[in-house]
Amino acid sequence: MNTTKRTQFYATELALPPSWYGVGQVPTGMAQPWGQAALSVLPPGLRPKVWVGRGVCVVGVGLSKSFSGTLSEASAAYRKWANEAEVSWVPGSPLGAADVAVERDTALAPTNLAPQFREDPRLLLAALGAFPFDSKASGRLEVPQVALIGVPHLHSFLIWHEDAQALATEVLQRIGVLGQHPYPLGAQGVASDGKGWHRLAPEVDFAAWEGSIEGATSALRAGRAEKVVLARSESFACETGVDVRALTRDLLADPDQRCQDVRGWAFAIGDLVGLSPEVLAQVSAGHFAARVLAGTSLPGHGQELFNDPKEVREHEIARESVISKLNEAGVQGAQAGEVSILSLPNVDHLQSTITGQVGEGSDVSTITEVFHPTAAVCGKPREAAAELIAEFDPIVRENFTGPVGYVLPNGDGQWNLALRCAQTLDEDGLADAHSPEISRWRLLAGAGIMPSSTAQHEWDETGRKMGLMRQVLGINEDVR
């Protein structure tokens, strides 16, 4: 007789006030208000696991189960486990709320999954993950113990492991108390008061960066590759710890309302916290979408990129690196949109959106594994660029520029590139994925290097890319 007990979870649908969804504040589908509200109702003192942008959003705490391996290995093990788990609806759930169409229907506005969640609550067992740049190295998927799942059509769910009943009850109570007045969009949290920061010994100073760029550009001019992406870091320590919950809440704020489209997906997963704008693959009910970024200017100067042959070619290479692999990835009927400008807080980018249908046997992780590493983070040709990275990249990237995101038990989900982020460091310099407050941070940024690149230009560009995390961490310009 098989006496193995199935892993038991419970789920409920939440009736939340319109303020959670920013009704009248942001276009439907943009989840910044939802993310800020969800973070507000988590009990304090717990480090959140976060994925919030446009589409399915996850804000969780605790760990039910983790899966290690390459992206496809971990995803396959997770899907097997999730499809054997038991998820029961809690009676009294306000099921059947009216569906709301997503406004400004762009490629990155996925299908309404709420009906599927209602039909099969196991689909709510979302796993969040971060995987290394080196796609052969092992990464990790994590299923939280308690998770709020938001759907951009104004639906929300809570799912919890049977051992986390008390925590789930506390979240439900806090929704009752705080839920009518969630954290307001645009307000700054209390991640850091901007004081007490100092710089840690640099991993890469300007002289080292100059050496790397000179080495890489000479190799490119010698014909070893056409483009390579190099990266650098800046590390800082704060006298008081930074609360990851407040930090991710601040990442979701858009105080000057400059960005008309989703600025990025805020994430706190594994040892990384950031706001990634680049989508490797989004899969939702058979639809595929990707957003390729490469080519960077000062904010507000995006149009000038079209007149700069170096930036145009850099983008073309990144776009082609995805388009050329669509067949192998099992994406059918693919269409690539015109190159356009994406305005982000500290930079403008050239962007391309690619859409299509997911073929039989493919899912978000198998597709991502074929694309990664794209030329936006590696170069062209891929193998030759990877060799140049091994030779000239002045840092060890770990999960930076690797896939970060979430996956569902049916293979839907989204993997972005881990960009515009910082790595949390504990006192030993090792990643610590558990403490709610972190005092040591390693900011990371990379740039596409072409034969004509100069060290100063790419230093400044990577500095601007790190600017977002500097701002939300409160590391002022005078911290030298």
Ligand SMILES: C=C(O[C@H]1C=CC=C(C(=O)O)[C@@H]1O)C(=O)O
């Ligand atoms: C590697 C990074 O950006 C990539 C994505 C967009 C634009 C890029 C560029 O213009 O160099 C990079 O390819 C980073 O943000 O750290």
